[in-house]
Amino acid sequence: MEWVISTTKLTRRFGRRLVVDGLDLQVRPQAITGFLGPNGAGKTTTICLLLGLIKAHAGTCAVLGLPPGDPKALAHIGALVESPSLYDHLTGLENLEITRLLRDLARTEVDRVLSLVDLVQDARRPVRDYSLGMRQRLGVALALMGQPQLLILDEPTNGLDPAGIQDMRELIRNLPKASGTTVFLSSHLLAEVEQVAGDLVVIHKGKLKYQGPTEQLGASDQAELMVRVGDAALAQAALERQGFASRAVEGRILIQGRATEAPRIASCLVEARCDLYELAPQKQNLEARFLALLEEA
């Protein structure tokens, strides 16, 4: 199987509003693919389309080589869509038991996923007493039942505290290596996705904006060097005399130029008797590139 998820011109409307607009999407096997876009970009609708929860109005889609919603494919897919689907009057254990029975899995599977999301201690408490973070972890545990080939997670870190986010990140990061799982991770938070995802898909207003390796999104043709100096005005004047274009940003100076020009810049600043604290290549960060993509739209 070349692609775990593959869509061609996938389109979905709600009324007159085009929510997913001719989306061409490919997801590699055994990789973590981040699915990024601002709120309302069409991420959850796309996920619902991939899972067969709703039908596309145009275009085609294959998940694990089968049409969306095919029970044979669903047997190998775990998903957390929107907020976790939990029965509040039941315990965490009973909620997992429902999915275990539906998927005809061994009893040991419940213990395995409980320990993965660190909920063993609270498994026998009613879900109505769970915090938002615990509910989220239980939702992820439900998605992990049966070691799925494809794991689709929609905003999995919602409501988690920093330690919980860190744990979730580690868990997701290890899945492809540990069990060969392909992870399709949807989020509107770039910082969350860039730390775990090797590939990125960016959508905005239902349209594909970027698809490819994460590091390539951050790559830019316009290289910059960053310096931190004691007197920014003095430094900028000296740099200008040497022909370097520069701008001051939040106490730092960004200079247009490649890393090979760093020695010239350093000597220029030293000669101008400017206190130099830091000089480093400034890669245009993912966030800036991401925002630029959205602005282009």
Added chain:
Amino acid sequence: MSALGSCFRAERVKWRKSWMLLTALLAPLCQAGFLFIIFWFAESRIRMFKPGFQFWLELNFVTWNLMLMPIATALICDLSWEQEREARAWNLLLIQPMSRRTHYLVKAMGHLVLVLMALAVLAFLLLLGGFILQANPGLLMGPLPLAMFSRFLAYSILASVGVTAFHTWLSMRLPGIWMGLVTAILGSWLALRLVGVSSLVPVLPWGLSAQMAVVFERWRVLPWSQVPIGLLSAAGMVALGSLDFSRRWRSAGLKE
């Protein structure tokens, strides 16, 4: 078949500590308890109606089929769908490796099992209450008419099927406890009015249960010949409900 079995076992887990289970236990308890009190403490009035074990059974089975069973069924079905809506469960259940039709069939089966569970509780309470009432000689209870008890019970089981099939669909399509309760009471009343007047009665969801009222006229027998029509009508309702659920299950609580 195994998907149906797995899905039903999962459905049973949802009953734990649920309002549906409580309804299934409380409905027969309320009815049998209320009628027991009337029998015991209003002996002089009961004596006007040819008292005895037969009257105890007739009154209870008719009350059950005309009132409590439709009401309990409406409550059970609505609470059951509401449980799924509150849990936003369809995002999870419909991505399990089984067809949507299976989910609907299991819902209908689950509701029927709960209604039959309530009927089993009622049957037990009728026997228990009847034996206690034998201690009151003024009620002339006499021996338990076991054959009649079995007939009434079997007929009540069959009469539950149509009502459950209808309310499973209604509560999915038009959620709300009041909607279910009003429909149950009006439906039962309408079916009762049509008994002996229209030949369409067995096709109505409450048709078979309404005909239970004939047992008060002791020379008449239960209309067993209408049971197959009632069951066919119920099967049709389940089939239509499952199609409706498979095609448009937004009403079941999922926002697209």
